[in-house]
Amino acid sequence: MSADWRIICNQMVVDVDLAQVEIDRIFQALADATRRDILTRVIEREQSVSALAGAYRMSLPAVQKHVSVLERAGLIGKTRHGREQHVHAEPQRIRLARELLDRYEVLWRHRIAAMDALLAEDPAHRSKE
Amino acid sequence: MPVLAVEKDLDRHLLTVTAEFAAPVERVWALYADPRRLERHWGPPGAPATFVRHELVPGARSHYYMTGPDGERTDGMWIVREVDAPRSFEVDDAFADEHGEPKAETGFMRMRADFAPVDGGTRVTFVSTFESTEQLQQMLEMGMEEGLTLAMGQIDDLLAEEGASV
Numbered sequence: 635m636s637a638d639w640r641i642i643c644n645q646m647v648v649d650v651d652l653a654q655v656e657i658d659r660i661f662q663a664l665a666d667a668t669r670r671d672i673l674t675r676v677i678e679r680e681q682s683v684s685a686l687a688g689a690y691r692m693s694l695p696a697v698q699k700h701v702s703v704l705e706r707a708g709l710i711g712k713t714r715h716g717r718e719q720h721v722h723a724e725p726q727r728i729r730l731a732r733e734l735l736d737r738y739e740v741l742w743r744h745r746i747a748a749m750d751a752l753l754a755e756d757p758a759h760r761s762k763e
Numbered sequence: 764m765p766v767l768a769v770e771k772d773l774d775r776h777l778l779t780v781t782a783e784f785a786a787p788v789e790r791v792w793a794l795y796a797d798p799r800r801l802e803r804h805w806g807p808p809g810a811p812a813t814f815v816r817h818e819l820v821p822g823a824r825s826h827y828y829m830t831g832p833d834g835e836r837t838d839g840m841w842i843v844r845e846v847d848a849p850r851s852f853e854v855d856d857a858f859a860d861e862h863g864e865p866k867a868e869t870g871f872m873r874m875r876a877d878f879a880p881v882d883g884g885t886r887v888t889f890v891s892t893f894e895s896t897e898q899l900q901q902m903l904e905m906g907m908e909e910g911l912t913l914a915m916g917q918i919d920d921l922l923a924e925e926g927a928s929v
C-alpha cells in the first residue's frame with residue numbers, strides 16, 4: 635500500500651510516494667528517546683558514530699544499533715570518511731514524520747476558527763441546553 | 764487567539780488541542796450539541812459536513828456526510844460514549860456507509876472534549892486518539908486530504924481571522 639503525499643514545506647511542493655511500511659518504520663524509529671536525541675544532534679551537525687557514542691552512557695554497538703534503526707527509517711544517512719562512518723540527517727524524511735499529525739492539526743485549527751466565527755456571528759443567542 | 768496549545772504525541776497517535784473562546788460554556792457547548800451548529804464547523808475546509816442524525820446523549824449514533832470540492836460525498840458517524848453536559852463528552856468517530864453504519868476497515872478515532880469556564884470565556888481541550896499510524900494515514904487520505912491541501916493556502920487567513928475576532 636502506498637500513498638501520494640503532497641508535502642508542502644518552504645513553499646515547495648514535493649511529491650513523495652511512501653509505502654505504509656516506511657511510515658511505520660519512521661514512527662517506530664522516533665518512538666525511542668535516545669534515537670530522537672541522536673537525530674537532534676545530527677540535525678545540528680554531521681558527525682561520526684564514535685563521536686555520537688561519546689555522548690551516551692552506552693556501548694558503541696548499542697549506539698550503532700540505534701543509528702541503524704534511524705537509517706532504515708530513512709531519517710539519517712551514513713557516509714564513509716576514511717575509517718569513520720559519518721551520520722547526517724535526512725531533513726525531507728524528518729518532515730514527513732511530522733506531516734500526518736501536522737495535517738490533523740490544520741484541521742483542528744480550521745474547526746476552531748470556524749467555531750469562533752460562529753460564536754461571533756450570533757452573540758445574542760443563548761443555548762437551550 | 765483561540766488556539767492556546769497543540770501537543771502531538773507521535774508514539775501514542777494522539778493530538779491535543781487547547782482553545783479558548785470568548786463566550787460562556789453553554790454557547791460553546793451548543794456548537795457540538797446542536798447539529799445545525801455542529802455541521803458548520805466539523806467538516807474539513809472545502810468539504811462541509813451535513814448531519815443527518817445527531818443527538819449528544821450517551822449511546823446515540825450520529826450520521827453525517829461531507830461534501831467535497833467535486834461534489835463527492837464521504838459519510839461519517841459518531842458513537843456517543845459519554846456526556847456530562849456542559850462539561851465533557853467523548854465520541855468515537857468513524858467513516859460510514861450511506862446509512863451511517865461504521866466501516867470496519869478504517870476503525871474508530873476517539874475524540875474527547877472538556878469544557879471549562881475561564882475568565883471571560885470557555886476553555887476547551889480536544890483530545891483525538893487514533894488506533895495506529897496506519898489508521899491516521901487512512902483517515903487523512905479518505906476524508907481530509909483534499910480539503911487540507913486546499914486549506915494549506917488559507918491557513919494564514921484563518922489564523923489572521925482568529926486573531927482579529929478576539
